[in-house]
Amino acid sequence: MSASVAPDAAAELAPDEPAPPPPVTAPAPTVAKPWHPWRWVISAVALVLLAQFIHGLATNPGWDWPTFAQYITAKSVLSALRVTLELTAWGTALGFLLGTALAIARLSNNPVLRVISWSYIWAFRSIPLIVQLLFWFNIAYLYHTLSIGIPFGPAFFTFEVNGVISGFTAAVIGLALHQAAYSAEIIRAGIISVDAGQLEAAAALGIPRVRQFRTIVVPQAMRSILPNATNEVISLFKGTSIVSVMAIAELFYQVQVIYGRNGRVVPLLMVATAWYIVLTTVLSVAQYYIERHYAKGAQRTPPPSPLQRGWQKLREIAETGSAAPRGATR
DSSP, rough: OOOOOHHHHHEEEEEEOOOOOOOOOOOOOOOOOOOOHHHHHHHHHHHHHHHHHHHHHHHOOGOOOHHHHHHHHHHHHHHHHHHHHHHHHHHHHHHHHHHHHHHHHHHHSSSHHHHHHHHHHHHHHHSSSSHHHHHHHHHGGSSSSSEEETSSSOEEEEEEEEHHHOHHHHHHHHHHHHHHHHHHHHHHHHHTOHHHHHHHHHHHOOOOHHHHHHIIIIIHHHHHHHHHHHHHHHHHHGGGGGGGGGOOOOHHHHHHHHHHOOOOHHHHHHHHHHHHHHHHHHHHHHHHHHHHGGGGGTTOOOOOHHHHHHHHHHHHHHHHHSSSOTTOOO
């Protein structure tokens, strides 16, 4: 039999002992913030230089802001801006379409396609853009007529080159072919960045190749393709100024014509600069939101966009104002 002791008896048997002291919690250490005096000095110098630059923009009469305001929305400038946008759109669309085909050919198992694709990329990346544009602009010196028919056989259609390839068409061809060489390498790099094990798993599950490319390769490759592709589009947009050597009335050419008449070089160059900055900013904002769309696979909850953060801040201010007690002063 086991003997049990009542709680009162156990308390009588135990001698009177003082209660243990409460545990002493050490205060959290205070972390001293590092002092960076040179950071503040550099920031102050940068702010002073920025203030001087802004002051010069506002007070220097050489900038001639009235002339800038007169021509920034002039009809001739807006018409030339539309030509620049058309050149950029056509060059981007055709260039990336051909670049996708070249990238797929470069990655194919067909040695003939690989050699042709590599040779094209090598040639068009080696030749300056202005040389390509002038070549296509003067293509009629080499070929007076072009024919469509059976190779080394009869021709079904024959037409004059000068009647078909205008200056604008020659510029689009030159920009698109030049852009295709660079976009092909960007697309190829994005495709090979996708883990090959995912494609092997998809093939083991019986997923067709077209569906593998559309649902597995493209969404992941776009995260690598988009930043570089946007840089190429912005470079092409600014590179359309080279087309001015072909006497095409794009933005930079039109600005040159205007300041050639009135001699206001600086304000007219600022007109072109302002439009280039505005449209480049629009492309950068579009890039940001497209990247957020394709980042859904990598991030379950993408960080809020600047617009979403702004609306959230406004809602917090509104909720704080409505929750304040009546008669309270702030």
